Amino acid sequence: MSRAIVQVRDLHKSFTRGTEAIHVLRDLTLDVGQAEFLALMGPSGSGKTTLLNLIAGLDQPTDGSITVGENVISEMSESELARWRTRHVGFVFQFYYLLPVLTAYENVELPLLLLNLTKEQRRKQVETALDLVGLTNRMDHRPGQLSGGQQQRVGIARAMVTDPTLIVADEPTGDLDTKSADEILNLMEILRAQLGKTIIMVTHDPKAAGRAQRVLHLEKGQLVHDTAVVMSH
Template sequence: MSDAEPIVRVVGVHKYFTRGAERVDVLQDLTVDVADGEFLALMGPSGSGKTTLLNLIAGLDTPSAGEVWVGSELISQMSETGLARWRTRSVGFIFQFYHLLPVLSAYENIELPLLLLPLSAADRKKQVMTALELVGLTDRMSHRPGQLSGGQQQRVGIARAIVTDPTLIVADEPTGDLDAKSADEILKLLDELQRGLQKTIIMVTHDPHAAERAQRTLHLEKGNLVEQTARKLERA
């Protein structure tokens, strides 16, 4: 556990779905804190609830019971509209399959979340260019996703996640669709973001190699926290 103040606090969260008459409990009385600037990995087998937990923290879903705090905001109580607004300002998303809009260029994809913020065109351009530089794709900014490799697409995805300077970056299997080399580059990039920009990153992964990059790994099984492994902040 980091010493820093927790930025995310999941308190006694319960989540279930109903499938027909049957009730399926996905998360049971879960409590997790994530420190500001921490790089957290969530691991566990399919159906363990790790993605559900991520969705709750990212404000994509609301818990059946319990509270989710991000910073000073109780997001588990927000309306759908409120959540949408909050996400725009506070969360950056990175997906396994990148989910870039195929008809838009790399630049335009990255610009998308900024269009929701009250920014001038010049400010937007500045921010997009900064994000592009960070992920090292300035030379590919006018390419469409179809013209980019998987690794490059994911870097566009990351740039899009950080362009609004969010409090939190959530990544769902960010390397799941990539070959080992590209995956390594992406993980390195995430590492740099966390260390250089002090971003809080929460990442769901299957890949133990990917989890190694994180400072702390939570293992979930059937909706319960079963294990925590923490590594030293300093790495070789």
């Protein structure tokens, strides 16, 4: 594996429910390489999405450390994390989370509004991202005028538009038919192979996981085994 872009060390995450501590992740150590496509699998409640959220800086560990690139994100404050996420993390969700009143162009532009860019700089980055996902001819369409697969491609363009260090995807094909799901996974492979993006994907679908280079299985908050996938495409 190439140089680790994500380093997770002795990670613990627990929540308190009443007087009871619920341990979601226990003593978890993990490296993710630069330009690696990693899939996280496991039963519901195994801690997959919690791990993804911690690596993406959406939550903080109870104990242990998380380093992404040069940044020890487990030591950051809420406001530092918010700034870090804007620059370094692209999010792809199962249900797209596009704003229905905005066009594809405007949805993709949203993360750039948090950065100090001119309108012209934003336009260039949005058009590049939409071109990458093959949707330049749909940029003026609202989500309701697009198919599920097209909406997810807008979601990927939005994740890519800031040129992030890391793309995190939570069940990105969970709401799509087989053909659209395949197109989305092809696109993610292009992002990894041609643009050198590091992708971490949570999925329940063994076929989607089979498109990753490595599959990690979680059970009860611990890594149970690690599978290298032989590429068949």
